[in-house]
Amino acid sequence: MLPPISDVLDVGRYLAGTGELPRHLVISLRRIAIGFGVGATAGLVLGFAVGMSRLADGLFDRSLQMVRTIPHLALVPLMIAWFGIGELPKVLLVALGTLFPVYLNTVNGIRGVEPKLIELGRSYGLGGFGVIRRVVVPGALPSILTGIRYALGVAWLTLVVAETIASRDGIGFLAQNARELLRTDQIVLAVLLYAIAGFLADAVIRGIERLTLPWHPHFRRGA
Template sequence: MENVAELGATTNHHRLRFAWQKLLPWLIPIAIIGFWQLAVNMNWISSSLLPAPLAVVQDGIALWQTGELPKNISISLYRATAGFILGGSIGFILGLLNGLSQTARALFDSSIQMLRNIPHLSLIPVVIIALGIGETAKISLVTVGVMFPIYINTFHGITSIDPELLEMGHAYGLSKRALLTKIIFPGALPTILVGVRYALGVMWTTLIVAETISSSSGIGYMATNAQEFMNMDTVLLCIVIYALLGKLSDLIAKALESICLAWQKEGSVK
């Protein structure tokens, strides 16, 4: 009976610890929102300068019911996803190519590094002149912003593989394809995924700027339009939506890391 009681107490302790670990990251945001609401209610802060969180939520519900909010969120998600897929694919392919081939590295890497050091948002005038102000321009900006973090992390991950592992693969008679799939890519994957997480942040930053310039749709357009009419409720709502989408992207990236790098944890346990 004592063992059963101890087991139950241990289980409850683990559950409480797990719940606390899940709650801990949200304590500071909840405290900030609570203080924010209190400050507005107590007139410490003018509601015209900084609307209360409840007012922002009510504005979001109203915009959702009219269909304006879901439409603009879906447009922003489309631009972000399209730019991320294009930029991520280009960055990964170039990183893989330059990491595996010294000839390709000598030919392309220097030029890519020069382009990488140009702030991609400074290319906005060039993109507008070349591509106009339509969807192509916005997706192209996101593509350029996403491409370099994934390129540099893919390139670094591949070139940082332990040479002894490669020698061992050659000693076992592995083909080039087997070396790539069994040694090089798994070894570079943690670094590549770090690049993915960083690129997701760049993706949203670039999209915010792209949608506030000559745009007629998207979350950034909503924020700019609301700013012109001094509608702080909608401006803050757009900021909150960007923050939530960024957090969701980071959670997806973490889940991807857990799935793709599960073999590392299994190996460390063994």
């Protein structure tokens, strides 16, 4: 049975008043920010390298595709064995879960740019960097932002699992501790916090899409 929403709000106010809720929330947000930042940056760098260079494609893509087939959440026990239950395994898991959606969508976005547009850019005197900045990046950006939106969802899912299994703090730990005490109101509060944080993060990316893709038909319609 789900607890009444009034009970959830009451426990939220109580935990906020004691300072416990803000502390756990800040810790979870910090883990997401670091892990997502590392994973997304690595995905973008590798994606641009593989998408733009046949040499990088031959060097990296097959190895990355092999690693991608391993469910990153299956690495939780191994991460705990290697690094304990500190910050590093959680950040690494979030980064690993984030890397591949960004990488794949970046590569697909770059390869989806019309070669005729690249030739047109060169005919207007654009050099290599100019073609990338004026043609490749705008053409690949919708796919890249889609990958980032998807990666954010994976990042939150990864953090939930990591904090629930092996953590001494964070929203996942709060939920796990509540489960042991049979505090369903606190569990629902943790779930709502994850949902709100994920929704706000997605809203930020959607805002970035509207700012950076005003030429795209989807956003011209005001959707």
